[in-house]
Amino acid sequence: MLSTGGDAYPRTENLMRITLVGSRHFGVTTLNMLRERGVDIARVIVHDPEDRLAGAAKAAGIDVVVQADPRIVAASEIAPDTDLIVTAHSHARISREALHAARLGGIGYHPSLLPRHRGIAAVEWTIKEGDPIAGGSVYHLAERMDAGAIAAQDWVFVRKGETARELWERALAPLGQRLLGEVIDYAKAHKSLPAKPQDEQFATLAPNLTPAKH
DSSP: OOOOOGGGSOOOTTSOEEEEEEOHHHHHHHHHHHHHTTOEEEEEEESOTTSHHHHHHHHTTOOEEEOSBTTEEOGGGSOTTOSEEEEESOOSEEOHHHHHTSTTOEEEEESSSTTTTBSTTHHHHHHHTTOSEEEEEEEEOOSSTTOSOEEEEEEEEOOTTOOHHHHIIIIIHHHHHHHHHHHHHHHHHHSSOOOBOOOGGGOOBOOOOSSOOO
16 A cells, blocks of 8 residues: 555645545545545545445545435536546446536446456355355446456455355455555556456356345
8 A cells, every 4th residue: 555645635636536435444444544644535426425425425525316216326426527436335337428518437346256256245145155265346437337458456265154145244345445545556656557358258246135134
């Protein structure tokens, strides 16, 4: 992790401008990680005005926008002059027009070794399938769900008897923060994003199993 000095960074035109779309605890930890990296968080987009991410953003003096449609983020909701859209625990689709509104498009974190376990319940399916190894992927947001090019990826072991929630909290959420941070650092240094196409022959789906979320 780079030592960037967090809020000590001046807010200048040279800073990378990010629109963050997310919710819940992972959204808040992603917000904090971005602030530590000295980027300009131009706006936070949430689907629920009472979500903890909305509260954290307002407390930090960051503009908050509530989605007009909880299922999709529109181009008009992306902050002007956004360089990169980052999603963190958001199940809304980022529209093609919204992605085009950001210079580098968008990235998100998925708690699986994509293309395995594409879908809303990746961690639950990791446990259901008895996978001994799990992982996380930062991927380019695209038209197809969880199918964009990989920007960063790493793996972890799954403990015997571990639940989906335990796996998420112990390993996959922290892994997501590290991978997102690495990609942000790369984008700041290179003004671009790493990209490796997913291998479709290994794609599997992870549809919702229960109403519970990890």
